[in-house]
Amino acid sequence: xxxxxxxxxxxxxxxxxxxxxxxxxxxxxxxxxxxxxxxxxxxxxxxxxxxxxxxxxxxxxxxxxxxxxxxxxxxxxxxxxxxxxxxxxxxxxxxxxxxxxxxxxxxxxxxxxxxxxxxxxxxxxxxxxxxxxxxxxxxxxxxxxxxxxxxxxxxxxxxxxxxxxxxxxxxxxxxxxxxxxxxxxxxxxxxxxxxxxxxxxxxxxxxxxxxxxxxxxxxxxxxxxxxxxxxxxxxxxxxxxxxxxxxxxxxxxxxxxxxxxxxxxxxxxxxxxxxxxxxxxx
Amino acid sequence: xxxxxxxxxxxxxxxxxxxxxxxxxxxxxxxxxxxxxxxxxxxxxxxxxxxxxxxxxxxxxxxxxxxxxxxxxxxxxxxxxxxxxxxxxxxxxxxxxxxxxxxxxxxxxxxxxxxxxxxxxxxxxxxxxxxxxxxxxxxxxxxxxxxxxxxxxxxxxxxxxxxxxxxxxxxxxxxxxxxxxxxxxxxxxxxxxxxxxxxxxxxxxxxxxxxxxxxxxxxxxxxxxxxxxxxxxxxxxxxxxxxxxxxxxxxxxxxxxxxxxxxxxxxxxxxxxxxxxxxxxxxxxxxxxxxxxxxxxxxxxxxxxxxxxxxxxxxxxxxxxxxxxxxxxxxxxxxxxxxxxxxxxxxxxxxxxxxxxxxxxxxxxxxxxxxxxxxxxxxxxxxxxxxxxxxxxxxxxxxxxxxxxxx
Numbered sequence: 001x002x003x004x005x006x007x008x009x010x011x012x013x014x015x016x017x018x019x020x021x022x023x024x025x026x027x028x029x030x031x032x033x034x035x036x037x038x039x040x041x042x043x044x045x046x047x048x049x050x051x052x053x054x055x056x057x058x059x060x061x062x063x064x065x066x067x068x069x070x071x072x073x074x075x076x077x078x079x080x081x082x083x084x085x086x087x088x089x090x091x092x093x094x095x096x097x098x099x100x101x102x103x104x105x106x107x108x109x110x111x112x113x114x115x116x117x118x119x120x121x122x123x124x125x126x127x128x129x130x131x132x133x134x135x136x137x138x139x140x141x142x143x144x145x146x147x148x149x150x151x152x153x154x155x156x157x158x159x160x161x162x163x164x165x166x167x168x169x170x171x172x173x174x175x176x177x178x179x180x181x182x183x184x185x186x187x188x189x190x191x192x193x194x195x196x197x198x199x200x201x202x203x204x205x206x207x208x209x210x211x212x213x214x215x216x217x218x219x220x221x222x223x224x225x226x227x228x229x230x231x232x233x234x235x236x237x238x239x240x241x242x243x244x245x246x247x248x249x250x251x252x253x254x255x256x257x258x259x260x261x262x263x264x265x266x267x268x269x270x271x272x273x274x275x276x277x278x279x280x281x282x
Numbered sequence: 283x284x285x286x287x288x289x290x291x292x293x294x295x296x297x298x299x300x301x302x303x304x305x306x307x308x309x310x311x312x313x314x315x316x317x318x319x320x321x322x323x324x325x326x327x328x329x330x331x332x333x334x335x336x337x338x339x340x341x342x343x344x345x346x347x348x349x350x351x352x353x354x355x356x357x358x359x360x361x362x363x364x365x366x367x368x369x370x371x372x373x374x375x376x377x378x379x380x381x382x383x384x385x386x387x388x389x390x391x392x393x394x395x396x397x398x399x400x401x402x403x404x405x406x407x408x409x410x411x412x413x414x415x416x417x418x419x420x421x422x423x424x425x426x427x428x429x430x431x432x433x434x435x436x437x438x439x440x441x442x443x444x445x446x447x448x449x450x451x452x453x454x455x456x457x458x459x460x461x462x463x464x465x466x467x468x469x470x471x472x473x474x475x476x477x478x479x480x481x482x483x484x485x486x487x488x489x490x491x492x493x494x495x496x497x498x499x500x501x502x503x504x505x506x507x508x509x510x511x512x513x514x515x516x517x518x519x520x521x522x523x524x525x526x527x528x529x530x531x532x533x534x535x536x537x538x539x540x541x542x543x544x545x546x547x548x549x550x551x552x553x554x555x556x557x558x559x560x561x562x563x564x565x566x567x568x569x570x571x572x573x574x575x576x577x578x579x580x581x582x583x584x585x586x587x588x589x590x591x592x593x594x595x596x597x598x599x600x601x602x603x604x605x606x607x608x609x610x611x612x613x614x615x616x617x618x619x620x621x622x623x624x625x626x627x628x629x630x631x632x633x634x635x636x637x638x639x640x641x642x643x644x645x646x647x648x649x650x651x652x653x654x655x656x657x658x659x660x661x662x663x664x665x666x667x668x669x670x671x672x673x674x675x676x677x678x679x680x681x682x683x684x685x686x687x688x689x
Contacts, residue, residue, distance in 0.1 A: 063457060063589045064574060066469045067312040073456055085586040111310060112573045116587030138310040138573065142300065163314040165476055170317060188314050189474040 030241030034084025052274020097130030133157030192242030195221030225276030301490020380672030408440025410484030485528025489576030500534025
C-alpha cells in the first residue's frame with residue numbers, strides 16, 4: 001500500500017498524537033478548493049503546511065452553502081465561476097499528496113455534490129486521492145446511513161460538528177459514529193460571524209470531554225493570532241476559515257483574479273495564526 | 283421500498299417517523315438546527331392531539347381567514363373549452379388573497395404554543411411573506427421576511443404590503459437572488475437565532491417535520507373541496523389539479539383525494555421559456571433527486587450537483603426544487619406532473635379574467651393552462667377540480683410588461 005492511500009484515520013490520529021507530544025494545540029486551516037481559481041488554489045494549498053497548518057480543511061464548493069457566512073459563500077462562488085467541480089477538487093488533493101504524506105486533509109461541504117457523484121464512487125476516489133476525512137454540514141446523525149457509516153467503513157473519518165445547541169442528551173448521538181476529531185462550532189450561527197467568550201469555550205470543552213476522548217477542534221469566528229491563542233489554550237486545535245478566505249478575496253485584482261500576492265498574503269496570515277497557536281501555552 | 287406496502291393500504295400514511303416519503307424527505311440540516319427541529323416535531327405531535335389547538339385553529343380559519351371559501355363552477359370557461367366541468371376552489375378569496383395564510387395561521391399558533399417570540403420567513407412571490415407578516419401583526423410578534431432582490435423588484439406591491447404590516451423585508455443578494463437564496467438566508471438567520479426564533483416555512487418542503495405539518499395545515503383546501511363537490515355534484519371529481527412550485531396548495535388539495543384511487547391527480551409545473559431551453563422551474567419533469575434545504579427531492583442541478591437557477595414568469599413557482607411528497611407521488615405514479623410555459627400561463631391568465639371575471643395569480647394560471655389542454659378532450663360528464671390558489675392583482679405589473687403594456 002502506498003503512502004498516499006493509507007487510511008485517513010491514521011494520518012489524523014498521528015497528527016494529533018504528535019501535537020500532544022509537542023505539548024501544543026494544532027492549527028486547522030480552511031480554504032475552498034478552486035478559490036480563486038484551480039491553479040492559485042493549488043499554490044495556496046501546497047504552501048499551507050510550511051506556513052504552520054497542522055490540518056487542512058478543503059471546502060467542496062457548493063451553490064447553496066446554507067450554513068456559511070458571506071466570506072465562504074463568496075469563496076464558493078469564485079471557485080465555481082472558475083470551473084471548479086468535485087473531480088477537480090479530488091485531483092487537487094491528489095496533487096497535494098504527491099508531496100505531503102503527513103498533513104491530514106479533510107473535505108468539508110454539503111451533501112448534494114457527493115450524493116450526485118455517487119457515495120461509493122466518491123469514497124473510493126477520495127480515499128485514493130489521499131483524503132483523510134469528511135465534514136458534511138447537512139448530515140446530522142439522523143442521516144448517518146447516507147454517508148457517515150459508509151465513510152467509516154471505508155477507513156476515512158467522519159468528523160461531526162457539535163454546537164452550542166448540543167446538550168448532554170444530544171452529544172452521545174453526535175459522537176457515536178464519529179472519528180478523527182470532534183469539531184466544536186463555538187457559536188450558533190454561520191461561519192465568520194461572532195466569536196464565543198473564553199468562559200463559553202471552557203464550559204463547552206468540559207461538556208464535550210464528558211462524552212468523547214477524541215481531540216476537540218474549536219472554530220467559528222477566530223480571526224487573528226490572539227483569538228487563535230485563546231482557543232488553543234483550551235482546545236486541541238483552533239480552526240480558522242473565513243479570515244483566511246477573506247485574505248484571498250483581499251488579494252485579488254479588480255477583475256477578481258489572483259495576483260502574485262495571493263499565496264503570500266494567505267501564508268502570511270497562517271504564519272501569524274500558527275505563532276499564536278504554538279505560543280499559547282508557553 | 284416503503285412505497286409498495288403503503289400503496290396497498292393508503293397513500294396518506296407518510297411520512298415515516300424519520301420524515302421519509304419513500305426515498306424522499308428526511309432531515310438534512312446543520313447540527314445547530316437539529317435540536318430545534320426535534321423540538322418542533324414534538325410540539326406539533328402534541329398540538330395535533332390537543333383539541334384546544336384544533337379549536338383555536340378552526341376559529342381563526344373561520345373568522346380571520348374567511349373559510350370556508352367557495353367551490354365555484356367556472357361555467358363560462360367550461361362552455362368555452364367544451365368538455366369537462368371545471369370547478370375552482372377559491373383560495374384567492376382568503377384573507378391576504380392566497381392559500382398561504384392557512385399554513386401561516388397554523389404555524390404561528392404553534393410558535394405561540396412553543397413560546398417563541400420572533401418569526402422569520404422566506405418568500406418568493408411575496409404571498410407567503412404577506413401571509414406571515416399578517417399573522418405576525420395579528421399575534422403581535424416581530425417578523426423578518428427574506429426575499430430575493432430580483433423578486434423584490436418584480437413584486438413591489440407585496441413588499442410594500444409586508445412593510446405596512448410591520449414586517450422587516452430583508453433583500454437577499456446572494457446566488458440567484460430569488461426564492462432558493464431567500465430560503466438559504468432564512469436558514470442562516472435561524473441557525474444564528476436558535477433561542478427565540480420560529481421559522482415559518484411557506485411550502486411543503488424543507489426538513490421534517492415541515493413537509494408534513496405544512497401539508498396538514500393546507501389539507502383544509504382538499505377537505506372542504508371534497509365536501510363541497512359532494513354537495514354540489516353528488517359525487518367526487520374525475521381529476522384534481524393544481525400548480526406546483528414548492529407544492530403546498532397542490533398537496534393540500536391532493537392529499538384528501540389520494541386514496542380515492544379513480545381520481546386522477548395532476549400537478550402543473552412552471553416550464554418558463556420551455557423545458558427544452560433549460561430556462562424553467564420544472565424540477566419533476568426535468569430534474570433529478572438530490573438534497574437541498576433539508577430534504578431529498580427532485581431538483582434542478584448540473585452534473586456536479588450544483589443547483590441551477592429556476593426560471594418562471596411566476597415568482598411563486600421560481601424554485602429549483604419541489605416538496606418531497608410530490609417527488610414520491612410522481613415516482614410511485616399516483617400523480618402526474620405536467621409542464622406549462624410562461625406563454626401558456628399568460629394566455630390562461632387572460633382567458634380566466636375575461637371569461638370568469640376572476641384575475642388569477644400567475645401561479646394557478648399554469649393549472650388553468652393545463653386544463654385548457656385537457657378539458658376539451660374529456661367528456662362533458664367529467665369533473666375537474668382545480669385549486670385557484672391566489673388572486674392575480676399582485677401580478678398585473680408583470681403581466682403588463684409581458685404583454686408590452688405600459689402602466
